[in-house]
Amino acid sequence: MNRTKRNRRFTNARAAACTALWAATLSGPGLQAQEHHEQLQQLVESLPVADRAVIDRLGDLNKFEAKEWHYHAGDLPHAESTSLDDAGWQVVQPGSEAPAGAVWYRRWIEVPKSLHGYSPAGTVISFRFEADAERDVTQIVYFNGRRVALGADLEPVVLFDHAKPGERILVAVKLLQTDGPKKFVNARLHVEYAENRPSPGDLRDEALSALALIPTLSKDPAADRKVVDKALSAIDVHALDASADAVTGAGQDRFDASLRTASQTLAALRPMLQQATFHEVGNSHIDAAWLWPATETVDVVRRTFGTAAQLLNEYPQYTYTQSAAQYNEWIAEKYPELNDQIKQEIKAGRWEIVGGMWVEPDLNLPDGESLVRSILIGKRFYMKQYGVDVHIGWNPDSFGYNWQLPQIYKKSGIDTFVTQKMEWNDTNQLPFKLFWWQSPDGSKVLTYFPHGYGNQSLEPLRLSTDFATARKQAPGLPSMLDLYGVGDHGGGPTRAMLDQGMHWAKPEAIAPKMEFGTADSYFKQVRPMIAADSKTWNYAALGQGAGYTYPAAPAAGAINIPTWNDELYLEYHRGIYTTQAKHKENMRNSEIETLDAEKFASLAWLGGSTYPTDTFTDAWKKITFNDFHDLAAGSGIGVIYRDAQKEFDTVRQETGEIAEASLKTLDAQVDTRGKQGVPVLVWNPLAWKRSEVVSLDVQMPEATSDVSVVDADGHVVPSQIIASDAKTNGFRLLARAEGVPSLGYTVLHVVPGKRDFASDMKADGLTIENDAVRVRVDKATGCITSLFDKKAQFETFAPGGCGNELQAFTDKPKDYDAWNIDPGTYDVAPTLIHNVDSVELVEHSPMRAVIRVKRKWQASSFTQEIALYAGADHALVTTDVDWRERHILLKAAFPLAATSDHATYEIPYGSIERPTTRNNSFEKARFEVPALRWADEGDGKHGFSLLNNSKYGYDGVGNLLRLTLLRSPTSPDAEADQGMQHFSYALYPHAGDWKQAATVEHGYNMNYPLMATQVAPHTGSMAATHSYASVDSADVIVTAIKKAEDSNALIVRMYESAGKAAQVHVTLPPGATGASITNLMENESGAAVPVSAGVASVSIHPYEILSLKVEYAH
Known part of the structure; x- marks a missing residue:
């Protein structure tokens, strides 16, 4: 490659490093960023005063600033012209705000005579203008009226190629229209000295990197520290002072000579530093839809993948890693030539496919089946399109990770997981880098926490501080995986980053080794080194006594890592369990309706009907796409939810048609004749x-x-x-089947005609009851003052308590409006919405009794119907709200008589206990938690399950269990959750614990209602009542029945919910010829399962997800 071109790229890399190093180190709201900042401060402050002054001086010699700019709001023709008079423009500095429209910035930049005594003559000076908004800010950069750059996230542009003191260039920057206000962040100028002169910045970074790693790597830290002190002492900064007025001459030569001497001294530490390796993995995190619609993401993917393919041609060492099968399907369908290039690079081992999922979903809110289908569809696509079997889970930006994910991954052929999001925690930092993550059934995946996913600097200083921490967290770790590349709106690695990496990968660098490679090559290196012994931790253990202790130093050549046996709860973005309620309702309902349709279509297929595999695959693609973490979280702009609604409507229509057709086929087989009716x-x-x-x-x-x-x-x-x-003789009825x-x-x-029947329903004023439950509502407040379990003779609510109390909290997070509920929000007493317009018994029949509570509060109005049905063991609260609040969070609260130090919450394929106490920082941080269909609290003798049909946010503290109903953020969607809302939740008092009370079944029952269809009276081969399939264990939950993807078999999926091993007898639809256990990808993974008289007998372990493949002669 042409040396001049390479040097220019290196210049860009150095400039990028200057602007990105501290930004990368300090980026993100989490404790990890703060920790890195503190580490760097400690390094500098640990130096003697004279050495500290040298470090500061070295840092100043590669940069200078352009603070004041002339600013104009609004577009102007030819505002880049050197002849334009901008004297009347406003003068602004970094940090100033600008409106959404186009704006201009102008100023002359002059090469100074001296940079702190160092001559800039002959240097290359690069320029970068930084602006920020909710979305990317597109800018056009002009030098002396000539356009030199256009785009967002621009690399530094060379301003002076061979600088001459006194030389001036007019820089004009136009920022284009944005969706909202924007900010001028900074304007930076980076100076790169000639190849024959030593780099002050390099020496500074090398010295600080050595200081960071000496405590971790050195056999004699005191001696090696003296080497650094000696090197810094050799630097003659006073030579610059002597030459400040005359920038050429002996002073500058003396300074350069002292830099060379210092570098030679520091080089003695190279062998020690190169015990560590930085394994650099190029990637680009691409949000499928967030502050832009999915239609825009298609082009983002094209540009990002196209850039990656081009850079692979230019840089032989470079590799690129990407996830999300949806993106590859777009490329394969729309850009086949680019897809062919990707295929070639995959075969060459330089384009790595990870993740395996359709997109990178939220991993708390979708049900387990949605997560499995995302992997199933994604992995099948990758195998068919590229011949790749993905085995690295990759979800760096989701907002917490459910406890069953290791088992889901492991049973999907994925044995490794990468995420960086936990470093965003606002209260506690998990002390892990490389560790085993374990599910409740015992499944483990090797998990890695990189520092960020979009690092834009490959400077050794950032990496060394990170490695020092990593080595403490995983003693013996020889190398560290690091993710670099522009992300969120795509981009990926740039030439500047690659050139910077190539620079530090040179053998003469006084720094740890730097290598470019794939995530797979990294894990293949470290996995065999992991020691067998691994201490197990969870949140309870971290919060007890002295807390966490790091693993001990291992034997030579080994790595000691811990095991984490708990969920990965993100102590941040707690509002995402609630924001954009309609989208969350759509997620829930689309899962339910598609799973129902699959079951009925499977039964019809066994009878000879065609199974609509392609339609179901398309439905699951839409469902899982809309499970994408920013979509599911409710943290996107309004248009993406309008787009999602269209997709959910399509899913419902298509799966509804399949269910209807399948049921007609099945109905036709039933003898529906009766004496009448x-x-x-x-x-x-x-x-x-x-x-x-x-x-x-x-x-x-x-x-x-x-x-x-x-x-x-x-x-x-x-x-x-x-x-x-x-007119039509039509009736809508409720019937208790x-x-x-x-x-x-x-x-x-x-x-x-009317026929009487016995009923257990009673009503007396605002007290309604049946044989199981009695409910009393207060006329003055609308509170449920009594929820009495008549069978257990126990009052569920605490004396004097207000059940179903609507509580309103001020909800104004400091950052991330749609995402966050700030710590302390619930510590402030809420507004109790006790005012009512009316509380009345509006219905009392033998079938049900209903109390209606109507109220207005501020700008919103509420109608709640508290219903009790004949024979039911729970009360149903149906809520209609015209929600018109801003920055208010609404909860329904239930004060309980039977309490515990924990509550239990449903998660995908299982449940988890979380504390109701606040005894340590880990308990305090989990003040809002996710759940699927239910949460339960009790003392083992009595309990209360709070069921829902579309909500996900709960909190339990002391004897108070609450369901979060609504939020009202205004950014990025100003109208989030405004208007009519409809949802239901159920109040289920019970004896015993949640297992004895079959709470899991109750949660499913509420979400999967019975279905009724009118049919004609006709003969049929099937009796008037029939079961097609069942299991004989109440603790085993069947979640899916579907036709196998590649054979004439049924897949029956189930999981054990109560933590009890069982021998389960599964009664199968008629005609089964054999069965076997498969993994979640439908690949056989166990011995044949005996089937006798249509019943399969299979062992299931505590909390296990089990898939049974049932063969049929079809």
């Missing part, structure tokens, strides 16, 4: 028997003023007419 099939999509209320829509053949419901034997079924239409079989159906008949 209109037959209705009631379907249960879950794998246990259920007795619940179901909604029926029927059209009677003849006019009638009243109807009733009977079962197949003619017994009256409790029912109630909700609506009717005399008893004993609907597991994954099966029962036939009911709607008959004309």
Whole structure:
């Protein structure tokens, strides 16, 4: 390569380093950034005063600043011209704000006669203008009226190629229109000296890097520290003082000579420093949709991948790592030539595929099946398109990680996981770099916390401080994986970064080794070195006594690492469990409706129907795309949620049509004849028997003023007419279907006329009850003052407590409005919304009783219906809110009589206990936590489960369990959650603990309602009630039944929920010829499972996710 071109690139790299080093070190709100800053301060402050002055002086010699700029708001033609008079423009400095429209900045930049006594003559001076906004800021840079750069996140541009003191250039910068206000951050100038002169900046970085690593790597720290002191003492900064007025001559020569002497002295530390290696992995984090729509992301991916492919041609050592199969599908479909280049680089081992998922999703909010399908679809795409089997999990930016993720990964063929997000914690820093992460079933994946994913500096100083910490966290660690490249809106590694890396990778560098490679090559190096012994930790252990102790020093050639057996809870971005409620409701419902459709389509397929594999795959692609972490979090701009709504509507339509067609096929096989009336099939999509209320829509053949419901034997079924239409003879009814079989159906008949039935419903004023539960509501406040478990004879709520109390908190986070609930938010007493417009019993029938509470508060209005149904063991609260608040968080609170030091919350494929105490910083930090369908608190004898159908944020403190209902941030979506909201939650008092009370089943029941379809009376081969599949263990939850991707088999997925090993008997749909255990990717992973008389017998371990592949002769 042409030396001049390479040197120019190196110049850009050095300039980029100057601007990026401290930004990279200090970026992010987390404690890790603060820790790095403190480490650097400590390094400098540990030096003698004279050495500290030398370090400061060296740092000044490669830069100078351009502070004052002439500024104009609004566009102007030819404002870059050197003849334009800008004397009347406003003068601004870095930190100044600018409006959303186009703005201009101008100033003359002159080469100084001296840089702190050092001559800039003959140097290369690069310029970079930094601006910030919520989205990328596009800028156009002009030198003397000539455009030299256009784009966002620009690399430094050479301003003076061979500087001459006194030379001047007019710099004009135009910032284009942005979505909101922007800020002028800084304007930086970096000086690169000629190759024949030593670099003051390099020597400074080498000395500080050595200081950072001596305590970690040195066998004689005191002696090696003296080497650094000797090198710094050799630097003759006074020579610069002597030459300050005459910048050429003996003074400058003496200074350069002293730098060479210092470098020769410091070189004695090279062998010690090169015990450490920096393994540099180029990547670009690309947000699928965030502050821009997905349509824009397509172009971001094209540009990012195109740049990566070009740089791979230019830099033989460079490798590129990327995740998210959706991005590759876009490239394959829209840019086949670029895809062909990617294929070639993958074969050459220089383009690495990681992650395996469709996109990088949130990993707390989607249900387990959504996470599995994201991996299934992603890995299958990568194998088909590139022949790659991904085995590194990659989700660097999600907002916390559920405890079952190691098992999900492990059973998907992924044995390693990388994320950097935990360093964003606002309270506690997890003391890990490389460690085992363990699920409750015992599955482990090797996990790594890099410092950031978008580092833009490859200076050894940043890396050395990070390595010093890493070596303490994982004693014996010989190398450190580091991720670099522009991210979020794409970009990836730049020539400046690569040139900088090449510079520090040179053998003569007095720094740790630097190598470029893939994540896979790194883990292949370190995995065999990991010692067998590993102490296990969790949050409870960290908060006890003296807290964490680092692993001991290992034997030579080994690495000691800890094991983490808990969730990875992000102590930041706690508001994302609630923001953009409609999107979260769509996520939940699309999962449910697609899983239901798969079950019914599978049963129809066994009967000869075509299974719509492609339609389901497309549905899961849409679902999992909208599980992307910024989409799921509610932290994006409004348009991405409008786009998501369209995709969710498509999913519902297509899966709804599949379910309807499948049920018609199955209905046709059932003998629906009855002595009278209109037959209705009631379907249960879950794998246990259920007795619940179901909604029926029927059209009677003849006019009638009243109807009733009977079962197949003619017994009256409790029912109630909700609506009717005399013109069509149509009726909407509620009916309590008893004993609907597991994954099966029962036939009911709607008959004309009114038939009485026994009912346990009672109502007395604002007290409603059935045989199981009594509910009392206070007329003055709308509070539920009593939730009495009649079977256990226990009052659920604390004496004098207000159940279902609406509590409003001021919610004004310091940063990240849509993301954050700041620590201390719940420490301030909330506004208790006790004012009511009306509290009245609006319905009392043999079927149900309903108390309606209406209220207004500030600009919002609320209607809540507290309902109790005949035969039900829980109360249902249905809420309609016209939400018009700003920066208010709304909770529903429940003060409990039976309490514990912990509450239990549902997570994907399981549950987790979290403390209700606040005894240490780890407990205090988890003041808002995620859950799926339920949370439960009790004392083991009595308990209370708070179920929901679309909410994810809870908190439990002392005897108070609360569900977060709504937030109202204004950025980045000014209208987030404004307007009508509809949701329900259920109050389930119970005896025993949540396991004995079947809370898991109750949560599923609330979210997977019984389904009813009117059918014609006809003969059929199937009886009036039938179960297609079931399991004989109440603790084993069947989550999915689907056709296998590549064979004529059914996949039956289940998990053990209570922590008890079991021998499970699975009753299968007729015709099974054999079965085997598979992993989550449907690859056989165990011995054959015996099947006898349609029943498979299989062992399941505590908390295990188990997939059964059932063969059929189809």
